[in-house]
Amino acid sequence: MFKIIMSPYRRLVLVATTLLCLLLFIFINHKANGDNMPATSARVAQLFTKTKTICVGRFLIDVPQEAEVVYGPTYLPWPITAYPGKGESIDMVVAERLSELDAEKAWASGPLLDNDSSVGKIVNGAMPNQKIVFGVSKGSSRIYRIDSYIRVNDDLFIQRADPISSKKDAAVRELNVIAESLRSRGELEIPTQPGVCIEAGFVSDHTMPSHEALNIGVRLFEFPDVHLALSVTKKNAFVESDALEPRLRQAEEMASRSGNTAWYSRIKTLRRGRREIGKWHGFEMLARKPAQAEEGASHEFVFVSQGEPKNPLLPVLELEFHTGVKENRIGGTNPSVSDDEAVAIWDLLTGSIRVRPTSAQ
Structure with missing residues (x-):
């Protein structure tokens, strides 16, 4: 008899999903009784009513059932x-x-x-x-x-x-x-032996590659302008430039030097600071960017954890989330979600990332 073992973070996502589904039920009930209730929570709840689990590298992520998953460059250790x-x-x-x-x-x-x-x-x-x-x-x-x-x-x-x-x-x-x-x-097959999931394939740990790097993109059917990009990279050394905080400070300095201080000051910060995702300790920045001359308004969320060198189960983790994407151009259309909805979708997607359980663990 198999015993299902669920990590604390998976349980957290399950609880969150259950609560969102409850909100959806309350919303529908209120509408049936003629009550007026904002649809924000209901739209996100509906999005995550049905999900599928995707294996990427040595990790899993839960995405909406209708989401499109696109595999990017993969290196083991060669592309x-x-x-x-x-x-x-x-x-x-x-x-x-x-x-x-x-x-x-x-x-x-x-x-x-x-x-x-x-x-x-x-x-x-x-x-x-x-x-x-x-x-x-x-x-x-x-x-x-x-x-x-x-x-x-x-x-x-x-x-x-x-x-x-x-x-x-x-x-x-x-x-x-x-x-x-x-x-x-298969796309939804979750292997139980140690190894790496790639597009349409699985590479077992016969000999661990010296370098691993995998990337996927998630596109939401219900909100086509909303994209999430996930990247995991096993590195042999700690690379200081991977950190997000110095890059943010550099961007602020460049904005000041280039005369874009006025535009930069109108960026709405929704959340900024330290965050843990599973065993990753990292830094995140969640912001809504105002429109520019050739680019419309959009959300841009980023999380980076430098992981642990030489540890395939704790690689560098980089996450990016954008709204307002049209034909792969950020700001090509108006965001289809509000600030609160964008944050909720980001939290549900990123909060589900975890190490894939294997027979060796």
């Missing part, structure tokens, strides 16, 4: 991109890549021209449906571009490494390790 449902196209994609190699050979220089150079070669990877192609990086004629093409069931994954010549073999080993550890995953 890897998923092409769901494109597994059958692997031969065609590899052939297209091979057709580019003659031009790249002419671009190669230094060690990539040596007799033992791999430029132009294609080899089998560690897995039956994996091919590795060696070319030349666009960034430097002395650096390899190594593409690993992996078919997993109906899906295609492409991972690209750009090592210097002396690190070529090490990069190939890293690409093979990921290919060996990779399997397909």
Whole structure:
């Protein structure tokens, strides 16, 4: 018999959701009796009546059922991109890549021209449906571009490494390790073994990557102009510039120097200060920005925690929340939510972020 273990933060979100649903019930009841009641709480309650749990990296987040989740750049430790449902196209994609190699050979220089150079070669990877192609990086004629093409069931994954010549073999080993550890995953599947969720896939902890970075965007169907971006990055050292507070002070100083003090002074701060999300200790800034000449008013919320170096379960966590987004342009339309609604949505989304439970914990 399975016992469901729920973290205190998950319980908090559950309680909050229950209270919001209760508010929705009260709102509907009041409307039925002809009472006049603001719809703010009711709209947020309705939004979170049904949610789905998304796995990103080693973490989970609860989002509204109809929300669209878009996966951004993923690094394990090299960038890897998923092409769901494109597994059958692997031969065609590899052939297209091979057709580019003659031009790249002419671009190669230094060690990539040596007799033992791999430029132009294609080899089998560690897995039956994996091919590795060696070319030349666009960034430097002395650096390899190594593409690993992996078919997993109906899906295609492409991972690209750009090592210097002396690190070529090490990069190939890293690409093979990921290919060996990779399997397909449905959008709502929550794996129980240790590892990393990526778009359409899961990479088990065969060998922990030296670098992990994952990004997702959440777009709300009910409020299309409201976007949340989540980024987790495992770093090997504490990077002081990651902190949010110095960046805010710098922005204030730049506004003063550039003559934008009047506009900056009209920014409405909704919340600013220290905050904890799960085990992350960080700093957040919640503000409503006034309109500018070429940009309308919008909400901009940010949270940053510097995490703990080398700890995959406590990476750098960065969260950004915007309203008024249209065609990926902030301030392209009027915000569809009030200040209170924006804060409530932000709290419910960010408050649900937690470490994914695994069999190793």
